[in-house]
Amino acid sequence: MKMAIFFGGTSDVAGQVQAVIDAEKDGFDSIWFGQIFAADALTVLALAGARTQLIEMGTSVVPTYPRHPVVMAQQALTVQAASNGRFSLGIGLSHAPVVEGMWGMKYERPAVHMREYLSVLVPLVRQGSVSFSGEFFRVNQALQVPVPKPPPVLIAALAPVMLRLAGEMTDGTVTWMVGRKALETHIVPRLTKAASEAGRPAPRVVVGLPVAVADDAASAREKAARSFQIYGTLPNYQRVLNIEGAGGPADVALVGTEAEVEQQLRGLASAGATEFLAGMFPVGDDAGASLARTRACLQGLAGKI
Numbered sequence: 001m002k003m004a005i006f007f008g009g010t011s012d013v014a015g016q017v018q019a020v021i022d023a024e025k026d027g028f029d030s031i032w033f034g035q036i037f038a039a040d041a042l043t044v045l046a047l048a049g050a051r052t053q054l055i056e057m058g059t060s061v062v063p064t065y066p067r068h069p070v071v072m073a074q075q076a077l078t079v080q081a082a083s084n085g086r087f088s089l090g091i092g093l094s095h096a097p098v099v100e101g102m103w104g105m106k107y108e109r110p111a112v113h114m115r116e117y118l119s120v121l122v123p124l125v126r127q128g129s130v131s132f133s134g135e136f137f138r139v140n141q142a143l144q145v146p147v148p149k150p151p152p153v154l155i156a157a158l159a160p161v162m163l164r165l166a167g168e169m170t171d172g173t174v175t176w177m178v179g180r181k182a183l184e185t186h187i188v189p190r191l192t193k194a195a196s197e198a199g200r201p202a203p204r205v206v207v208g209l210p211v212a213v214a215d216d217a218a219s220a221r222e223k224a225a226r227s228f229q230i231y232g233t234l235p236n237y238q239r240v241l242n243i244e245g246a247g248g249p250a251d252v253a254l255v256g257t258e259a260e261v262e263q264q265l266r267g268l269a270s271a272g273a274t275e276f277l278a279g280m281f282p283v284g285d286d287a288g289a290s291l292a293r294t295r296a297c298l299q300g301l302a303g304k305i
Helices: 013-023 043-047 067-081 110-126 160-169 178-197 217-227 229-233 235-244 258-271 285-299
Strands: 002-006 030-033 056-059 086-093 129-132 138-142 153-155 173-174 204-213 254-256 275-280
Touching: 002 285, 013 030, 013 043, 030 043, 043 067, 043 235, 056 153, 067 086, 067 110, 067 138, 086 129, 110 153, 110 160, 110 275, 138 254, 153 160, 160 178, 173 178, 173 217, 173 229, 173 285, 178 235, 204 217, 204 258, 204 285, 217 229, 229 235, 229 285, 254 258, 258 275, 258 285
Parallel strands: 002 030, 002 275, 030 056, 056 086, 086 153, 153 173, 173 204, 204 254, 204 275
Antiparallel strands: 129 138
8 A cells, every 4th residue: 555645734835846845755655735725736746746756646636616627637637747657636526515605606416527527538638639528518629748648537436426437437536534444345345346347457546534643542533523523514525434434534533653553554455445645633732743753654654554
């Protein structure tokens, strides 16, 4: 299982680029950026790609609704070219409160939207052209962005229909708030079955979870409950937390000593995770020391699980 960092720090673009450089120096396999309210993640990764040589980079995830799939393909291919083939594009539907409440767009028939979106995006990044006519998109387009290889495309998939789409049409999934039980009984079986039936290779399963190395696991879970409370209120995450039997996000966070966190990570690997995406959070009065301890633990486990 590869070891990756989910970036969550400064909103300064130079600082974000430096975070990628530092992650490469520290030996992490990859670093992934969300696309929420800070700088454009794809632009940041294009800048970082030109200043690094080895580390893989990804988005977890870029929402589909605000970006036409042709624009998304152009941006993804540009990052892939700038990084010399080290980029993975993770995309997702986002959530109704964001799409409708913040952007003023309709969040309707999301699974159909995603299938059509992929029907445009995937051929563009893999073959450089597409001809598609559907309910939401009607596109005839060719792109000229030379790349060493097509960037992998992954989608945020939690529900059965989305997992089927991920297996049939993409290179895998990026999850958030999915614990070991849900991964083993819900995510991986559906995803791999869909990929197999579509004649596709074994899919990537990038599992993102909060993580903190701390001696007091109970305090760490209390902090996780406060820090990640919002995710327990969103229907997409509520469903997968229910599958886990979790009362909320704190119950799926990885917390404990170095040995305990390692054991939990090995459990995710045995459940089918191909990459762990660490959403590090601080515990206690000294946030810097707490994050440094967690980072050192993960750094030491890179390449060993």
